[in-house]
Amino acid sequence: MSKMPIRSISRITVFFYVLSLLTFILVLPAAEAGGLLLSTAFPGIEVRPGETVTFPLEIRNYGEPQKVDLQVVSGPKGWSTSFKGGGMIVNQVFATDKEPAKVDFQVEVPQEAKPGNYSFVIQASGPGGSSSLSLKLLIKETPSGNDKMTTQYPVLSGTSTTTFQFRVDLTNNGAQEKSYSLNAQAPPGWQVTFSPAYESKQIASLSLKPGQSQGLDVTVKPPQGVKAGTYNIPIEAVSGNSKAGVVLKVVITGTYSLEITTPTERFNAEATAGVESPVTLIIKNTGSSDIQNVTFSATPPTNWAVTFKPDTIDVLPAGESRQVTAFIKPSKEAIAGDYVVNITANSPAASTTATFRISVKTSTLWGVVGVLLVLGVIGGVAWTFHKYGRR
Structure with a gap:
């Protein structure tokens, strides 16, 4: 049996020694140091300004059960963060070597955060070691800016009895859903209501998602007897610090109308033949515009006379009234009766006519004269019979 060279044995020994050393370095330190591993399934996410996001974390322990401290090592300035577990804010978890400890890392993105990349470094540390995790948040460039309220026809005109309806569009240009309250600053007595476009129900608020627009019907009703002129009606939608609005304009065109009445609202009077009798008139401007140069005339029976004092009203403001006296003088030959x-009250803009029933009585002087004539005739006849009746 041949023997292996001593140099080859030495190389093999060195190889296994190095392999064992690497295994020791890569595998065992975690156990010796407490064996902590901090991780999340989604370390990089997209967010929007004003949004609150949550990273679900797991802390795995490869060593002895231990308490693990949680902390934020670094992150954007002014951002609010917290660790939450079991519905509470926590700063420690207990990690065993069986199941990973679970905790949520919550981040509140500031409303004023600008588009860009942001990162947090969080750390879990125990008695024998620690584990760090880098989290990435991306705010994309989105159509943003001030919320907008626009209308194609901001000015409408009509009379004081017209109900005006404007169509406006409200757009949420923010990066999150918003709830808006709807307000109007109308002159006293004016009524302003809001409804979703093409719907009859009235609303005082609405919610819009980012980039969403909603058409609104704004109904404006002026008060009765409003004067002619242009009226501004600012409306706005308010959501927190965000505000959008537009100024609506209503042009009330002039209406011209006159009315003749009396203090008692009765249209009859008494007069004596040949004698001037006063009748009090009330002249009303029932329109929405001032009426100028109001004059008066009458159509009495033949040989009657009617005069007025004053005979002209230079300006009669809208909604106001003036008192005028008509002096009616029946003919001397008028017999008793109605x-x-x-x-008529007449002006370049409007006119009106009222009919009066005048009860005429004859003068008592003529009654006395008539009685005397009758008595004279009777006396004359009696004297004639007395003087000549004996012959």
């Missing part, structure tokens, strides 16, 4: 007199 007569019709039409009184």
Whole structure:
């Protein structure tokens, strides 16, 4: 049997020695140092500003059961983090050599965080060793900016009785879902309501996902008797520090309307033939615009006279009234009875006519004269019979 050369045996011995040493270096240190391994299934994720994300962690222990401290070694400034387990915030876990200890690492991404790559280094350390883990967070460039509220037709016109309906679009340009409250700053007496486009239900708030837009119908109803003019109605959608709005404009076009009435709202009066009788009139501007140069006229029976004081109202503001006196003088020959007199208030913008029933009484003087005439006739006849009746 031939013998192996001494040099070859030496080389084989050295090889196995080196192999054993490498095994000792690679495998045994973990056990000797406590054998901790900190890991997560997803060490790199995408996030959005304002979002809260969670990394599920596992701590494996290859040595004796031990308490393991948890800490954040490094991370972006101003970001809020915490370790959570069992519904509580924790800073230690107990790791055995059977099942991995599980804990969540929670990160709150600031609302003002800009697009880019961010990283955290966290560490689990025990009595005999430690394990570190690097976590990556990516904020992508997304369409962002101020939320927007726009409308294609911001100005509508109509009369004071018109109900105006605007269509506006609200867009969430942020990177997270938002809940908006809807507000309007209308003049006193104006009514403003919000509804989803093409729906009848009224809403006071709504939620939009990132990049989502919602059409809104804004109904504006002016108060009764509002004056002609242009009215600004700012509306806005508010979500936390985010705000979007637009100014709607309503142009109330002038309406012109006059009304004649009396303090008692009765349209009859009494007069004496040949005598001027006053009748109090109330002239009302029931429109939404001022009326200028209001004059008065009447259509009485023949030989009657009607005058007015004042005979002209220079300006009658919208919603206001003025008192005017009509002096009605029936004809001297008018007999007792009811007569019709039409009184008209006229202006370049509007006119109106009211019909009055005038009850005429004859003068008591003419009654006395008539009685005297009758008595005179009777007396004359009696004297004639007395003087000539004996012959």
